[in-house]
Amino acid sequence: xxxxxxxxKVWIALSxxxxxxxxxxxxxxxxxxxxxxxxxxxELLLTEGESLVESYEEYxxxxxxxxxxxxxxxxxxxxxxxxxxxxxxxxxVPFEPFSEENIITFDERQLLLEGETVVMVRSHPLFQQxxxxxxxxxxxxxxxxxxxxxxxxxxxxxxxxxxxxxMLLVVLALILVIIxxxxxxxxxxxxxxxxxxxxISTYMxxxxxxxxxxxxxxxxxxxLAQSFNTLSMSLEKVEDNRREFLANVSHELRTPLxxxxxxxxxxxxxxxxxxxxxxxxxxxxxxxxxxxxxxxDLAQLEGDSYPLRCEPIVLSxxxxxxxxxxxxxxxxxxxxxxxxxxxxxxxxxxxxxxxQAMRNILDNAIxxxxxxxxxxxxLTRKNGWSELLIVDHGIGIPSNDLLAVKERFYRVxxxxxxxxxxxxxxxxxxxEIIKKHEGEFELFSEVGKGTTAKIKMxxxxxxxxxxxxxx
Numbered sequence: 001x002x003x004x005x006x007x008x009k010v011w012i013a014l015s016x017x018x019x020x021x022x023x024x025x026x027x028x029x030x031x032x033x034x035x036x037x038x039x040x041x042x043e044l045l046l047t048e049g050e051s052l053v054e055s056y057e058e059y060x061x062x063x064x065x066x067x068x069x070x071x072x073x074x075x076x077x078x079x080x081x082x083x084x085x086x087x088x089x090x091x092x093v094p095f096e097p098f099s100e101e102n103i104i105t106f107d108e109r110q111l112l113l114e115g116e117t118v119v120m121v122r123s124h125p126l127f128q129q130x131x132x133x134x135x136x137x138x139x140x141x142x143x144x145x146x147x148x149x150x151x152x153x154x155x156x157x158x159x160x161x162x163x164x165x166x167m168l169l170v171v172l173a174l175i176l177v178i179i180x181x182x183x184x185x186x187x188x189x190x191x192x193x194x195x196x197x198x199x200i201s202t203y204m205x206x207x208x209x210x211x212x213x214x215x216x217x218x219x220x221x222x223x224l225a226q227s228f229n230t231l232s233m234s235l236e237k238v239e240d241n242r243r244e245f246l247a248n249v250s251h252e253l254r255t256p257l258x259x260x261x262x263x264x265x266x267x268x269x270x271x272x273x274x275x276x277x278x279x280x281x282x283x284x285x286x287x288x289x290x291x292x293x294x295x296x297d298l299a300q301l302e303g304d305s306y307p308l309r310c311e312p313i314v315l316s317x318x319x320x321x322x323x324x325x326x327x328x329x330x331x332x333x334x335x336x337x338x339x340x341x342x343x344x345x346x347x348x349x350x351x352x353x354x355x356q357a358m359r360n361i362l363d364n365a366i367x368x369x370x371x372x373x374x375x376x377x378x379l380t381r382k383n384g385w386s387e388l389l390i391v392d393h394g395i396g397i398p399s400n401d402l403l404a405v406k407e408r409f410y411r412v413x414x415x416x417x418x419x420x421x422x423x424x425x426x427x428x429x430x431x432e433i434i435k436k437h438e439g440e441f442e443l444f445s446e447v448g449k450g451t452t453a454k455i456k457m458x459x460x461x462x463x464x465x466x467x468x469x470x471x
Contacts, residue, residue: 010191014183018176025172038132042119045134045150048072049117052080052148056138077152084138084146104135104149112137113144121154130154193221197228209236249295256284256291294425297356308350308436312460315345315354315386319379322358330366336374345379345386346460349437357433357441360426361390361453369394369450381459388455397445405443406431 055068061084069080108118118135133151137144193215200211209232213225260281267277319341330337347354365375369392376391397405406427427443434441437457445451 010187011183014179014186017183018179021179022172022176025175029168041132041152042134044076045078045132045152046117046119046136048076048078049134049136049148049150052150053136053138056146056148060140072150079151081149081151082146083149104147108135112147115139115144190221193225197225200228200232204232204235207239209233209239253288253291256288259284260288291425294429297425297429308353310349311351312346312348313351313354314343315347315388315457316341316343316379318351318355319358319377319388322355322362323377325359326362326366330375333366333369334371335366335369337377338374339377339379341377341379342381345381347386347437347457348460349457353433353436357430357455358388358390360430361455364426365390365392365394365451365453368392384459386457386459390453391450392452393450396447396449397443397451398447399445402443402445406441 052065052068052072055065059065059068066082069082072078073080104112104118104120108120111118112135115137117137120133120135121130122133131151131153133149136148136150138146138148193213196213200213203209203211212229212232215222215225217225263272263277263280266272267274319339323337323339326337362375362377369375373393375393376389378389378391380387380389431441434455434457439455439457442454442456443451444454
């Protein structure tokens with residue numbers, strides 16, 4: 001049974017419920033009828049018999065007693081047989097005065113002689129039907145003087161049940177139909193969605209994440225379907241990013257390698273000057289080295305096990321060191337860097353990684369700012385946070401691309417050449433570094449007016465115990 005499908009198991013369980021309910025209902029109906037109605041008829045016979053015994057004891061064998069017997073037969077639908085012949089009692093009370101058949105057995109006669117009332121259910125030999133009877137002994141002067149037999153055909157007892165039997169069967173059939181309908185609904189509402197999820201998961205295991213659950217409901221299954229769709233979409237996005245990442249890495253690696261190979265062959269054939277060819281090869285090898293290093297850095301930062309060498313650092317000193325390293329590049333492009341730095345700002349972090357993040361941001365700011373503009377660098381403390389702003393007046397980023405530029409290899413201008421941009425990993429690395437420091441990294445930009453990069457980190461004075469880093 002463990003290899004059966006859940007749908008088959010549900011139907012087997014429902015079939016078991018239907019059979020159990022049907023058998024239980026039939027048993028209960030017959031049991032209650034036999035225990036209640038038939039027993040009530042026995043009590044009726046006993047009650048009437050006791051009433052006749054009282055009349056016998058009061059009036060004896062006279063007209064009043066027989067009138068009472070006749071009244072019982074006519075009004076209670078009970079057949080009454082009275083016998084005061086000891087000879088008949090000795091051989092058993094007959095059905096009719098001239099009948100050779102006896103209704104009372106020898107053992108029952110002995111019970112009557114002992115003053116016991118006898119209740120019997122047996123076949124009537126004259127009318128070929130079963131009867132329900134009660135035999136009550138009659139005594140005078142402590143001697144058995146006769147017996148009264150009250151009886152009624154069992155057909156009369158079960159006739160009321162036969163009348164409602166059809167109705168009971170109809171009600172039972174209706175109950176079974178309702179159970180079947182509910183079972184079918186359970187299969188459609190519960191089992192089929194689970195089977196659908198199983199089918200979609202099979203597609204997902206084969207790498208196809210495009211399938212979705214179609215279910216408009218708000219119960220737990222609807223929430224499960226929504227979570228399943230969210231998982232499918234997430235996996236599809238991860239798979240798309242993986243493919244895009246591999247394609248981008250392949251392109252970024254293949255391009256400098258093809259340049260290096262081409263210029264090496266050209267130098268070998270004497271088509272270009274060796275000095276010029278070596279310079280280009282050197283340039284491409286440097287770019288290839290930067291790309292590989294960025295990929296390694298990003299892979300390490302995205303891993304949960306990457307350790308940060310965190311310690312209390314003066315963030316203003318890190319900012320000053322970065323600005324000093326970019327001073328010559330900014331001067332060559334006639335870009336002025338204006339700084340306003342709080343020298344008392346201290347944070348808990350990895351100085352090398354924070355310097356790398358600032359370098360990536362400042363490199364983009366200088367790269368995409370036109371000459372004769374300024375870049376503003378401001379470091380302040382606000383409400384327990386250290387806030388670093390790097391504001392340029394460059395070409396800006398469209399609002400639709402603000403979040404995407406933090407992804408690997410994303411470029412706003414898809415047609416941008418390699419010489420017009422970096423590796424496409426800079427901002428992704430910044431995002432991971434600041435995330436590792438439990439800080440915030442945001443970009444604000446307007447096309448044609450410039451971009452503002454904001455980094456927020458907890459200052460060491462405000463919440464040292466809750467920073468959460470280990471040395």
